[in-house]
Amino acid sequence: MSPTARDSRSDEDGSATGALERAAALLDAFDATHRELTLARLVERSGLPRSTVHRTAARMIELGWLDKPGEKYLIGNRLFKLSGLVPVRHELREAVLPYLQDLYAAARTTVQLGVLDGAQVLVVEKITGHRPMPMLSQVGGLIPAHCSGLGRAILAWSDEDTVEAVVAAGLTKRTPRTITNPEALRTELATVHERGWAYDHEEGNAGMSCVAAPIFDFTGNVTAALSVTGPSGAVVPDRIGPAVRMAAAAASRAYAARRWAVPRPQPGLPSQ
Known part of the structure; x- marks a missing residue:
């Protein structure tokens, strides 16, 4: 040339x-x-x-x-x-949606599905029923990972580089309860990992609490989280936590099975 x-x-x-x-x-x-x-x-x-x-x-x-x-x-x-062809909506959402619906039927307050997007969480799905909460992000919205149950449920099973990227982006104070100290956040993530679910007590929005648990893909890596969010008086962690963890475990199995079922080209054969 x-x-x-x-x-x-x-x-x-x-x-x-x-x-x-x-x-x-x-x-x-x-x-x-x-x-x-x-x-x-x-x-x-x-x-x-x-x-x-x-x-x-x-x-x-x-x-x-x-x-x-x-x-x-x-x-x-x-x-x-x-947008319906994006894997996070087409595969993840479809696999997890039945478990979100079951969780909403049990909790009777907002349930959400989110994935990590840099230092924030992208809300992929949300069920509010007849009691919408306008202070919460809508589907497609972003919420800080460091002060949300969804974010912590993902970060607690993420690698150190992912956690460091969130810390480096700044731990902005959203309410008087927000954890803004990096070491305090790491301690909280260790607790989340040991317990199996995350708890955000009025750190993202005053008067609102959230319990979340991780969803894993077929490789065993954390890929998303689901949560129950609502007024602090209605979101009792010791009561809701085990239910959220069970829903996330069932959703993980469904998502892993769906991913394994995706047809893959065989050697020597043309792709469909």
């Missing part, structure tokens, strides 16, 4: 990469509390120039990545359709 052709290809790749980064910046501007954004707010939250946002958003609408039925931009239906 000649230097001229190589330079030209580099320019094209840079342009494509830049377009993807701009699109990602616009998508990142949306979250559970910012589901609809005006052009001005999209500019503010993305940090991109107004003309760039307007041009990029128009192309994303054409692709179905965004929608704009009125004066505000929304996430497009095409992304919603694709």
Whole structure:
């Protein structure tokens, strides 16, 4: 390849990469509390120039990545359709959902399923029944790992590098009860590992408590956690903890069996 052709290809790749980064910046501007954004707010939250946002958003609408039925931009239906193919939703959620439903029937308060996403927990599924709790994150929302039952249930079985990454991100104080000392957090994680379930007593939200237990994949590695969350008076750890642990163990077996059942290409045979 000649230097001229190589330079030209580099320019094209840079342009494509830049377009993807701009699109990602616009998508990142949306979250559970910012589901609809005006052009001005999209500019503010993305940090991109107004003309760039307007041009990029128009192309994303054409692709179905965004929608704009009125004066505000929304996430497009095409992304919603694709989200169902993400393994964490298609495989993990489907395997665990029956156990979440059983746990909700027993606890009669909010149950959640989450996976670790950096120093936070991504809420994959949530069942609230007729008593929604708006102070809790919605499906697709993020909650701090260090002060949540879901996060601690995962971190207690994670490697040291994963725990260190959470500590390095900062142990932000959410309530007067939040553990913000790294050594205190490590001590708490050791207790969680020994007990088999995690307990967050009003550390993420005042007046709210959470009991969570880990879910393991077919390799024996922690992959997620499920929890019961509600008003502190209703979430009694010694009573709910064993039930949460049993539900998580059953969910782990179901998820492991599902993963083992996934067809794998045989040597010498074409993939389906």
